[in-house]
Amino acid sequence: MKPIVCATAPAPATLETREIRAQLSPRRYTTLAAEIGAKINRLPLTEGAAFKQGQLLVQFDCVLQQAQLAKAEAALMAADTNWKGNQKLAQLNSVGQVELDVSRAETLKAQAEVAANRALLGKCQISAPFAGRIAEQKAREQQYVQPGQALMEILDDSTLELEFIIPSRWLGWVRNGAPFQVSIDETGKTYPAKVQRIGARVDPVSQSVKLTAVIDGRFGELVAGMSGKVLMAPPAK
Structure with missing residues (x-):
């Protein structure tokens, strides 16, 4: 009778023996959304284009908002004229205090309306909050958008x-x-990197910790979303 041989299952790969993978991601990114309901008049840049901080990214058609501001400014002029007239009449005791106070309140109300309409008009264009690139456009020129609707990712x-x-x-x-190397799959090249931040806590189950690093230098062929292998190993004992 042949002896029974028990096969030993291979030990699972530990984190120290497994390949460590990483993905390139931008330091800053955001989704730009409309703050007003309006038609997009102009999108000067296309998807993938680079831009500078403060550069115009979206221009809305704000003819209505401009008209509302002009109306508010005219109402302010009328209220201010009425208040100044009542001030002169008050010096002659020809107007009551209540009427004087009401005319002053109307002027303050008109000033607030002008300020609100100017703020609204200021939302008729969106400028870049930082220098970067357009990752995805979610709207098109001549499209009417609602407040809060996503327009583009940058x-x-x-x-x-x-x-x-x-x-x-x-x-x-x-x-x-700490310096190390990372091999990027899409380019087939190896790039220098350095550790920037070490995670604040250790996962007690996997006995691992998250690291954040940065590519050390500018390489035009690298794009966010690429991935590769981290070439980092403990020093030889």
Whole structure:
């Protein structure tokens, strides 16, 4: 009778022996949305285009808002004229205090209307909050949009970050600013990087911690969303 041989299952790969993967992500990104209901008059840049901070990204058709501001300014002029006239009459005791106070309140109300309409008119264009690129356009010229509707996604690709998980045991030698290499799949090249932030806590189950790093330098071929392998290993004992 042949002896029974029990096969030993291979030990599961630990985090220290597995390939560490990371994805490039922009440091800053956001979705620009409409703050007013209006028709888009102009989108000067196309998807993928680069822009500078403060550059115009969206221009709305605000003829109605401009007319409302002109109406509010005319109402302010009338209220101010009435109040000044009542002030002169008050010096001659020809108008009551209540009427004088009401005319002053009407002037303040008209001033508030002008300020509100100017603020509304200021939302008729959207400028870039930072320099970067248009990742995705969600609206088109001549399209009417509602308040809160997403118009485009933008990102700042001046600095590309990497997020990945390392074994918590590596905290004994990993430090902020520590250099390493990352091999990007899409380009087939290796790039320098350095640790920027170490996670605030260790996952007790997987005994791992999250690291955030940055690509050390500017490389035009790198784009947010690319991924690759982190070339980092503990020093030889």
